[in-house]
Amino acid sequence: MVDFTTISPHIFVKISPKAKRLALRLDGRARRVNLVIPKKASLKKAYEFAELNSAWIKDKIEGLPRPVPYTNGTILPIMGINRTLRIVNNGGKTTQITLTDAELIVISPLDDVTPRIGRYLRNLALEKLGELAHLKASQLNRKLSKFVVRDMKSRWGSCSTDGRMTLSWRLIFAPMASIDYVISHEAAHLHHPDHGKKFWELCEKLSTDFTIGHDWMQKNGVSLGRYGEIIQ
Numbered sequence: 001m002v003d004f005t006t007i008s009p010h011i012f013v014k015i016s017p018k019a020k021r022l023a024l025r026l027d028g029r030a031r032r033v034n035l036v037i038p039k040k041a042s043l044k045k046a047y048e049f050a051e052l053n054s055a056w057i058k059d060k061i062e063g064l065p066r067p068v069p070y071t072n073g074t075i076l077p078i079m080g081i082n083r084t085l086r087i088v089n090n091g092g093k094t095t096q097i098t099l100t101d102a103e104l105i106v107i108s109p110l111d112d113v114t115p116r117i118g119r120y121l122r123n124l125a126l127e128k129l130g131e132l133a134h135l136k137a138s139q140l141n142r143k144l145s146k147f148v149v150r151d152m153k154s155r156w157g158s159c160s161t162d163g164r165m166t167l168s169w170r171l172i173f174a175p176m177a178s179i180d181y182v183i184s185h186e187a188a189h190l191h192h193p194d195h196g197k198k199f200w201e202l203c204e205k206l207s208t209d210f211t212i213g214h215d216w217m218q219k220n221g222v223s224l225g226r227y228g229e230i231i232q
């Protein structure tokens with residue numbers, strides 16, 4: 001078996017029946033470079049190709065926003081407001097997490113609070129993003145039949161015309177204008193499944209600040225993947 005990790009630990013091999021040629025594609029949110037190998041291509045050739053491009057891979061990965069683990073003193077931009085993460089290790093039995101205007105305070109007996117903070121923020125996203133999603137749907141005289149948050153690899157959300165909306169919980173780290181834009185975008189799919197002219201008109205109408213929200217996501221969306229546990 002060919003071991004591509006000797007070139008870079010960030011290489012992720014994808015054997016594709018559809019691909020015509022070898023290709024490298026940066027997946028910034030997963031912090032990896034996908035090496036696309038056509039089904040019929042030789043792995044030896046693929047290895048040589050990746051090796052030839054190893055400097056490119058290194059540059060791309062190093063150019064990504066640095067990961068921000070959940071450690072004491074870390075700044076987390078929760079709903080666009082910078083909050084300092086305060087982790088207090090105590091001898092108690094349970095973990096308590098409190099969000100204030102300036103801080104996210106975690107009081108816990110656990111050595112590793114990362115999974116707990118992750119769960120807290122997911123729940124916060126479910127509640128806060130959910131409120132806005134239901135509101136936008138009601139502005140269209142529609143109801144969401146299902147609303148969930150997940151870690152999504154290649155997009156920020158999805159919504160079917162029959163009312164099932166999914167959002168990336170990582171949107172909780174975005175400014176409000178961008179949260180509003182993404183939710184308006186998904187809500188607009190309740191009426192239009194495509195990205196045609198009518199869809200964009202509705203999306204813009206639903207958004208409180210379409211241009212700022214949309215442009216921020218285009219430029220900085222990738223940075224939302226860097227907090228806490230990184231998607232694998």
Ligand SMILES: [Zn+2]
Binds near residue numbers: 185189195
């Ligand atoms: Zn869309």
